[in-house]
Amino acid sequence: MTSSLAGATQEEVRRHNLGRLLRILHLGGPVSRADITRLTGLNRSTVGALTTDLARAGLAVERDPVGRGVGRPSIMVTPHESGAFALAFDLRVERTIAAVVSLGGAVASRREARHTNRDPDPEAVFRQLERLTAELLADAPAGAVCLGVGLAIPGVVRHSDGLVRFAPNMGWVDVPVAAMLEARIPGAGPIVVGNDADMGAIAEHLRGVGRGSANMVFLAGQVGVGGGIILDGRLMVGAGGYGGEVGHMVVNPGGRRCRCGRRGCWETEIGEEAVVRALGGQPGDPVDALLAEVPSAAEAGRLGEIGRWLGIGVGNLVNVFNPDVVVCGGLLSKLLPLVADQVRDELEAALTAPREQVRLALPGMDRDAALIGAAESVFAPLLDDPIGCVERVRERAA
Ligand SMILES: [Zn+2]
Numbered sequence: 001m002t003s004s005l006a007g008a009t010q011e012e013v014r015r016h017n018l019g020r021l022l023r024i025l026h027l028g029g030p031v032s033r034a035d036i037t038r039l040t041g042l043n044r045s046t047v048g049a050l051t052t053d054l055a056r057a058g059l060a061v062e063r064d065p066v067g068r069g070v071g072r073p074s075i076m077v078t079p080h081e082s083g084a085f086a087l088a089f090d091l092r093v094e095r096t097i098a099a100v101v102s103l104g105g106a107v108a109s110r111r112e113a114r115h116t117n118r119d120p121d122p123e124a125v126f127r128q129l130e131r132l133t134a135e136l137l138a139d140a141p142a143g144a145v146c147l148g149v150g151l152a153i154p155g156v157v158r159h160s161d162g163l164v165r166f167a168p169n170m171g172w173v174d175v176p177v178a179a180m181l182e183a184r185i186p187g188a189g190p191i192v193v194g195n196d197a198d199m200g201a202i203a204e205h206l207r208g209v210g211r212g213s214a215n216m217v218f219l220a221g222q223v224g225v226g227g228g229i230i231l232d233g234r235l236m237v238g239a240g241g242y243g244g245e246v247g248h249m250v251v252n253p254g255g256r257r258c259r260c261g262r263r264g265c266w267e268t269e270i271g272e273e274a275v276v277r278a279l280g281g282q283p284g285d286p287v288d289a290l291l292a293e294v295p296s297a298a299e300a301g302r303l304g305e306i307g308r309w310l311g312i313g314v315g316n317l318v319n320v321f322n323p324d325v326v327v328c329g330g331l332l333s334k335l336l337p338l339v340a341d342q343v344r345d346e347l348e349a350a351l352t353a354p355r356e357q358v359r360l361a362l363p364g365m366d367r368d369a370a371l372i373g374a375a376e377s378v379f380a381p382l383l384d385d386p387i388g389c390v391e392r393v394r395e396r397a398a
Pocket of ligand 1: 247248249258259260261262265
C-alpha cells in the first residue's frame, strides 16, 4: 500500500500512517512506541506525534510502562476499548445474535434471541433486533462512539444497498434489510449487510487462521455451504456482491435437487442433509449428535462418499483461486478430520502447482466469526482514516 503514496500530500501521508498505527493496535493489542517504530519503520518522533493524535481522538490510551528495565522504558499504547464500538448482528436460521464489539475486537456485551418459527417473519426479527439493541446500548460505555452497524445473514446480499435477494433457509426473498435496520435503529451510523460466510472470511483473515494470508478460501457449512474468498487481501464480492457462492457450484449433475433449483450442487452433496442421510438419520435429525457418534476417522466409512465430494470441490477451488489456505468452518470442521484421507486423495488430482501451496485448516475463530466479521466491516473505514471517521461520527451526533 505504501507504493501508492508517491506524490501524496503531507496530510494524506499522516492519514495513512494514523490508519497503519490504529490497525496495529486494533488487531494486535497493546504495543510499546518502540515496537511501533520497529514495525512501521517510522521514526520515533513521528510515532510519538501519531499516537498522541490517536489518544486525543479517543482511539488510543498511552500509559507509562510498569516494571523495571535498563534505560528509559517506552510508553505503552493501547486501543481505547471504551472509545469506539461497532454494533454487530449475526442473523441465523434459528436465532439472532447481537453484540457491542469494542475497538480492539473484544465482544463487550452480547445478547441472543431465538426465532419463534423456521421461516421467521422479517418484521418480527427486526422488532427483536430493536429490543436487543436498546439493551446493548443501555450498557455501552458513556461517551463511546458508535461507528455503525454490521449484519451477517445466510443469504445473497446486494452490495450497493443491503437488499437480501435470497436467504433460502430463512425463506426470505428481496428483503430490504439495511433499510429496515435504518428504520428500527436510526442514527447508529453506516450500515453494512453481508453474507455470513463473507463476514466469517473477513474475521478469519484478520484474526483467525487466515491471518497473514492474502489469498484464502473460507467455507462455512451447516444447513447449506457458504463461501467467502479473500483475494490479494480483500474480500471478493463480484459485480453485485453475490460472489463466492461455492455451495451452488455443481459437482454432480446427476445428484439431488438443490434449494436453488439445480441438481447436484456442492451443498446437496456435503451439506447437513447429505451427512444426516449418510449416517442413517432422518431429515431433521440433529447432525452434530449423529457426527459425535462417529468415533474416529477409521470408522467413518459411511462418510467416504461425502469426503470424496468435499475433496473434489476443494480441488476445484484450489485450481481456480490458488489460495494459500482453505478454511473448513461450521459443520465441515467436524467432518474434515473424519474424511481427511478421502479429501487428500481427491485433492491429489488438482493441479500440482497450486496444490503444493495450499493447506487445509480448521477455523481459528469460535462460532462468533460472522459476528466479528460484521463488526470488522464497520471498523474498516475507521482504519483507513481514523481522525476523519471520528469527526464524521461526532458531526452526525451533534
Ligand atoms: Zn444450488
